[in-house]
Amino acid sequence: MIKRPEEVALMAESGRLLASVFTHLDRVDLIGMSTMAANDLVEDFIVEQLQARPASKGQYDYAYALNASRNSVVCHGVPSATEFLLDGDIVNFDITLEKNGFIADSSKTYLVGQVSSAAKKLVQVTYEALWHGIHAVRPGARLGDVGHAIERHARRHHYTVVREYCGHGIGREMHEESQVLHYGKPQTGLVLREGMVFTIEPMINQGRRDVHTEDDGWTVVTSDGKLSAQFEHTVAVTRTGFQVLTLRPDERR
Secondary structure (H helix, E strand, O other): OEOOHHHHHHHHHHHHHHHHHHHHHHOOOOOOOEHHHHHHHHHHHHHHHOOOEEOOOOHHHOOOOEEEEEOOEEEOOOOOOOOEOOOOOEEEEEEEEEEOOEEEEEEEEEEOOOOOHHHHHHHHHHHHHHHHHHOOOOOOOEHHHHHHHHHHHHHHOOOEEOOOOOEEEOOOOOOEEEEEOOOOOOOOOOEOOOOEEEEEOOEEEOOOOOEEEOOOOOOEEEOOOOOEEEOEEEEEEOOOOEEEOOOOHHHOO
16 A cells, blocks of 8 residues: 555546546536446546546446446446436446556545435535545554544434445555545554555445445445435545545645
């Protein structure tokens, strides 16, 4: 998980390009678009405009450039030409990009049209939970501090954290050591060191945390049919704290 400064710099370039993919999506009217059309739009932009590679394509025999996880889908939603985004939906697009041999990974949950206040709140709290986790990152902290910060914020708003899926180390491979849980106890787990790079990607449920995988072997849904939201960033541990390698322009403060 430890990367040399020049490797972190290359990952930051991959992250910058990936952030521009979400900026491109931000300009698209998603109402009525199929999730396959969204996939094709993203793949074309990555390959043709950014001269990069959608890293998920071919990973574990997965055939697409993104996951499209709509409403009660927690993660790993498979794009479909017959699944259309409707007014009032929420949808998470999880996208990976490889450039110069290094991979960045990020996701964002979009509000499609006029979304209910309950759905908006879930999405907002999930985004806040991601940042609570990110702000726990610094040398000498532990991964348990990151997970605890995320879960504490979610529980404060009466939501639950999915435990079956987690963040992960990342670099030349999409999934490297170690696992980054989105729950935990303070001052437990791996000690963070400068040069570590990993994803933080909490999945927060409106109802129970229980999930199950559908028959396609990919799509993970909430067991009670309630909404789930997710956000993700690729984060590097720096000498004094953290650097978000996939930070989008709209997030810069």
